[in-house]
Amino acid sequence: MVTRDATHLSGGLPADGGDSGSAVEPQFRQGRLGGAVAFLRNTWRQLTSMRTALVLLFLLALASLPGALLPQWSLNTSKTAQYILDHGSWGLLLNRLGFFEVFGSPWYAAIYLLLFTSLVGCLLPRTWDFVGQIRMKPVNTPRNLARLPHHASVRSVGSPDEVADRITTGLRGWRLEHRVESSGALTISAEKGFLREVGNLVFHFSLLGLLVAIAVGKLFGFEGSLIVNAGDGSSSGFCSVSPVVYDNFRPGLLVDGTDLRPFCVDIDSFKASYTAAGQASSFVSAIRYQAGAQLNTDTWSSTNLEVNDPLRIQGQRLYLLGHGYSPVFTVTYPGGKTQTGTAPFQPQDANFTSQGTVKFTDPPGYVGEQVRAHQLAIVGLFAPSALIHGGIMTSTFPAAETPGVAIQVYRGDLGMETGKAQSIFDIDTDQVANGKLLKLNRANLAPGESMKLDDGTKITFTGYKEWVSLQTSYDPAQGWALVFAVSLLVGLMSSLIIKRRRVWFRIGIADSGARTAEPAAEPARPEGDSRVSGVARTVANEDHVVVEVGGLARTDQAGYGDEFSKLVALIGASEPR
């Protein structure tokens, strides 16, 4: 490499601050202004300095790490709770410090708010400077062009004006300024590559925009998820009219759920396909939906909901996120009355061995205290392809080929009215412990098979349904987030690829007496101009001009050398005769 990077030189050359953000801080003299103002001003300068920004960037990375390494409340509540239990007082302390909710914690917010304040404090003056630079004419030609990292001296034929015209036409796209020096030499100053700084500013402003878009999404968006049995008539759908229709509703900070844009969905069917090895190959759910005016006319649209292909309705999105099985049981009470119940079971492994509980809380034919004495709970496992081995039922394939259940029946007070929250997949074991809930028979059943309880109640495993878990998401600002992400990328690329560079030409009449005057003048010149000095040794004529060229790349990028040679070639060096 023949050339030097201007910004790598610690001083001397007229390089600008470049990417360094803030210049060296000038000494602030105390006394004239109050101490408080001085303190504030110094603090602001410290904050907006690049060094502080770098430290804050590191803090941001460091503070994010627990978010990746520790379980987070927002991602997995049960795992987080278990982690805290397992780690005793440490778990509690970390929880209090916000380590399980890193991205909502005050210290995380403090870091990124400081970082963005520092960014704004750095961006505003830079934008201002840049506006000034655009309005400024290219700077005067330096007196000694030989001191620039790129330099050449060329003799050429023609009058200075002709040569200047030649150069000017070649410098298309450059900002130009022609000047005449006091010595009579013509100079051309040119610069190019302003888009680098534009890209830089766009990149950083896009970061700000992205932060705002994310914040707006967190304020006005929501997510609601629920589990629905597919193809189950009226119960296999929902209407998103209020948060209560969802099993789990996560509102944005300013969302109270009163003005959801309503839409209704019916899940007609769900189909999962598997390879012979039991790997899933596709999940498709046929649904009907209505929204907007359709709600009043009761017309439905049909579509297929698939993984990776959400339904987009009026700015809201409906996702198919998961699936599983819901075994169906029919209970025939001693009086002959029957009741059918089902509940989604939670998949435990890749072959959908699922665990759950079907609760019969309202036995027919009983009133008053008797109702609570005769509630039933069927707790157990469902296996789509059941295999009983050593008394334990597991599933050998995810599709329902030979379904079976292994159940344990409880009767008594399920404790639904105690006010305690209950898992839909399990019973309240305290009720068993305090004797209000009796543990009865257990059995392994295939579809159609039934079992009898001590009081003559018959429980039949009648079949299964497939459930899907759905999620409605709404984020009013995600389009903006995408816009800012794209402008961020474009800005980043132009700020890394485009070079900011300057070139100066000084055109003077050749000194007819000088034959080999200048090659010896600069011993430390880059070797790139050795061929040029060969040209300079040709005999000078009256109509010859000497053009000195200096080039300076004001950015990190080396590689200006090639372009510089082309710029020198614009002059049209005289051929040796």
Add this chain to the structure above:
Amino acid sequence: MTVNDQLGNVSYLGFQAALAGYIAALVCFGIEFASSRGSIPTAAEAVSLQLRAASRGRTDVIDRKISAAGEDDSRIGQIVQPQRTARPPMGTLFGRAGLIVVTIGFGAQVFSIVTRGIAAGRAPWGNMYEFTSMICAAAVAGFLIVFYRTRSHSLGFFVMIPIVILMFVGGTKLYVQVESLVPALHSYWLLIHVLAVSLSTGVLMVAGVASVMYLLRSRYERRLLAEQAWAVEPGHQLVAADNADGEFAGQASGATTSRLASLPSLAALDRVAYRATIVAFPVYTFAVIAGAMWAEVAWGRYWGWDPKETCAFVSWVFYAAYLHARATAGWRGTRAAWISVLGFVSVLFNLFVINIVVSGLHSYAGLN
């Protein structure tokens, strides 16, 4: 989608051939590197050293051409005297051989990736094995380009170390037969997102290695400087007998005979790391954005601080810090190189630890 197991086996043969080629290249480059012990410091090194002496504490570096003979135009060429032609030819031969086998290995790997894609009937980067293979291919391609531009042999040795390790782990622990993908991966975003991630990771690997070399080199130069300072102290006139004007008399000392003497100059290493980073960083940024767009389609939100997303963000912040540090006085050089290394460590951490150890939405990547 049916898979072609036979073609998959052919593809794996290609992978093994590539691994063999890379191991051979590692050995060849290693021999070349080892044989550089005792060779004379290069011209670039002499300049680099001189500059450090002139500006202590800073690591600003420039490239400056020295006249080949290093005669009288300045004192900076003093320890140059015999040129690198003095290096034993055996090392050079091994270097050439290494370059040949690495090129053949690269060809075999491209063949392996293409046939794997045909065998599976999809983009050949759907699980950890395929992904690792892509990263290594991108890194080797990056190395070949850098080599074509800089002719730096020692980079070959250092780059091949992580590549061979990754290839070995990929071909043994992570290997799975050709298979179709789970529905979660049925998306054109797989093509875009994973391709961008693997290409940028491969190129960032070259950047990370160049930064490690930078750190080694700068430590070595610090030692060299210390010896120089020691040699010119008045108490050690015996050592510095005929170097009264402050020249370095290190010919016989340990530092100059170090293998590290054959590393490229600090400026060259810095440039390799920087260029590789500015190529890879926008691609990596694009990969993260594409990942967010995929997450919006697949998971119901474009960003949710899933462990993988968090770690990708951390890596992104490291590389952003690197680019800023390199343009900030007092942070250039060694500190910037450390940040670059940290960035690459976080990328690798994200690739392996997050996918395999930490459970998150990316955990399906082929191991369970």
